[in-house]
Amino acid sequence: MKNRLKVLRAERDWSQGDLADRLEVSRQSVNAIETGRYDPSLPLAFKIAELFELSIEQIFTSPSKENDQ
Amino acid sequence: MAKSQAIKRYTSRVIVLSLTYAALLCGAVYLFVHHLLSGPIAYVAAVLPALPIIGIFVAIGRYLVEENDEYLRDQFVRQALIASGFALSIATAWGFLENFDLVPHVYAYYAAILWFAGLGLGACVNKFQAMRGEP
Numbered sequence: 001m002k003n004r005l006k007v008l009r010a011e012r013d014w015s016q017g018d019l020a021d022r023l024e025v026s027r028q029s030v031n032a033i034e035t036g037r038y039d040p041s042l043p044l045a046f047k048i049a050e051l052f053e054l055s056i057e058q059i060f061t062s063p064s065k066e067n068d069q
Numbered sequence: 070m071a072k073s074q075a076i077k078r079y080t081s082r083v084i085v086l087s088l089t090y091a092a093l094l095c096g097a098v099y100l101f102v103h104h105l106l107s108g109p110i111a112y113v114a115a116v117l118p119a120l121p122i123i124g125i126f127v128a129i130g131r132y133l134v135e136e137n138d139e140y141l142r143d144q145f146v147r148q149a150l151i152a153s154g155f156a157l158s159i160a161t162a163w164g165f166l167e168n169f170d171l172v173p174h175v176y177a178y179y180a181a182i183l184w185f186a187g188l189g190l191g192a193c194v195n196k197f198q199a200m201r202g203e204p
């Protein structure tokens with residue numbers, strides 16, 4: 001699933017490890033989500049959204065809308 | 070985040086169980102080589118080295134329950150499924166070959182050895198998929 005995680009992280013000057021620590025997950029998880037290799041569960045997606053104070057839709061692109069972009 | 074606590078616990082359990090396995094196997098081999106056992110106690114001694122191996126399967130199950138990182142859990146589940154498919158496929162094929170007297174008999178515990186080898190194969194598949202940028 002496409003997402004803006006890398007951009008949001010860069011805006012805050014966070015490394016993948018920094019974000020992983022804040023989300024209490026592994027750095028591999030952050031990397032896999034960022035590169036679209038892994039779709040987070042709803043609880044983790046909410047956690048990410050709450051961390052960046054955005055809605056889930058502002059971070060993740062719905063798969064049904066990916067072709068529109 | 071450093072190594073997950075669940076992985077640390079899993080690693081410690083596997084180390085303890087592996088050492089226990091080595092000790093029990095050496096003990097059982099010694100007793101049988103010197104013909105010190107017979108009757109029901111021989112069955113108990115023969116099965117003792119299997120217990121830590123069974124314990125490793127339990128440790129794997131506990132790891133999957135205790136791992137809070139959903140991505141790592143997902144990766145390990147795929148690794149275990151690859152291991153199961155690998156071990157069961159070879160064991161099934163070997164069983165038929167053995168049935169038709171085309172290959173020698175192999176002890177059933179080799180299924181566990183194949184499964185652990187399959188875990189290694191699963192780890193390679195996970196790495197390869199990650200390198201290709203695929204789920």
